[in-house]
Amino acid sequence: MRHRQEENPQRHSFHAGAMLAASIFIASGSAHSVQAADLVIAVPNWPSGQATANILKVAIGKNFGLTADLREMGELNAFSGLESGELDIHPEVWRPNLDAAIQKYVDEKKAVVLAKRAVAAWQGLCATEDAEKAGIKSVKDLSDPEKGALLDTDGDGRGELWIGAATWTSASIERVRALSYGYARNLTLVEAEEDVGMAAVDAAVATGRPMVFACYAPHNVFELHKVTRLEEPAYDPARWKIAPGSDPLWIEHSKADVAWPPSEFHIAWSTSFGAKHADIAAFLEKVDLTPEEVTAMTYALQVERTPPADYAEKWVAENAARIQGWAKP
CATH class of the missing domain: 3.40.190.10 (Periplasmic binding protein-like II)
Structure with a gap:
């Protein structure tokens, strides 16, 4: 995944x-x-x-x-x-x-x-129906502090965004994307096992709380809930530069401010x-x-x-x- x-x-x-x-x-x-x-x-x-x-x-x-x-x-x-x-x-x-x-x-x-x-398959970021109704429809919206605050679950004023399990390669690439797009400045990126992430989606939908989270397909979340993929610039290989993992600072040396490749x-x-x-x-x-x-x-x-x-x-x-x-x- x-x-x-x-x-x-x-x-x-x-x-x-x-x-x-x-x-x-x-x-x-x-x-x-x-x-x-x-x-x-x-x-x-x-x-x-x-x-x-x-x-x-x-x-x-x-x-x-x-x-x-x-x-x-x-x-x-x-x-x-x-x-x-x-x-x-x-x-x-x-x-x-x-x-x-x-x-x-x-x-x-x-x-x-x-x-x-x-x-x-495909990978990206998804928003619950309540997040979409609150105006979060694009990755650009995540850099808006007011909209980001709508995703706050612990009362610190910063929204949270689940990016996957800590051992997933995709989770760290999502961290690169957050830094590249800029929304890492006002959102807390959460790494947790998938069961925890999906339970948070279930709870958010049940309580009407807006939530944005890393998503991928094929996956059952699209069968369970009305979630939509956030809009973002189309994949461009010139703007998707992931440094080799052998570089200890590979996240800082990477850039990806576009959608995931196919x-x-x-x-x-x-x-x-x-x-x-x-x-x-x-x-x-x-x-x-x-x-x-x-x-x-x-x-x-x-x-x-x-x-x-x-x-x-x-x-x-x-x-x-x-x-x-x-x-x-």
Whole structure:
């Protein structure tokens, strides 16, 4: 869907987490530690990525007889894991968000393969109906202190704008855009997990409070609420200059005062995995999810609170013939 260069540290107790992990390991017995999975699939921290990771796990298990571990992992760490062999498949690699990583690991190092098929997508900023009625229709309106104050939720006089999860590349690009357009001067940019951001949208709509937030499609928010994309200048490559992540001051050295470029996302896998399992690589090339299916995934996981594993089992059962077609040589 998302640019911190590192994984965002969990805000829970490390000691409690370590104790829980240890107890689970002990209770699981030695069989699990001896029987390693055949492959590892990354699990992003957004709904469609979580659903797709689980769907791939179930589908590969049923059609190729291989077991898969699912591992939560940030975007950039995932590319490193694909190169090192720690990871085999990533279910949802967004462009242009990860173009720098794609250039490094796919084009230059040849360590990662990107599926040719992609799901069409878009990214930008959205306003609730109440925000639009209050006169917030364009990114220019966000630089107006009076209109920005309408987005204030904590009483400090500054509006808040959710830009995505801290580990999403898109969140940091939204920070670049806020600095480039100028509305970072009078709005507080909030980084939080998607569940938190979407719960804030639900609450804003329910209480009639104006809200502007980072948005992307395919996504269920457009099914749930009447939200509109803010107007902004059309994408111009001459005005979209994102510095490489290797630059410690890359945000300050970037500029993007136009709309996002056309976006899309792909499945990716490690070159070494594809060489060892050419049949699964061919299968991954044929996966052809539609934007409508991706929207349904996000709705099921985020709104209906369906566990990703349960959703995947049902989806694979309902699409068995189609998946078998993907698996055919």
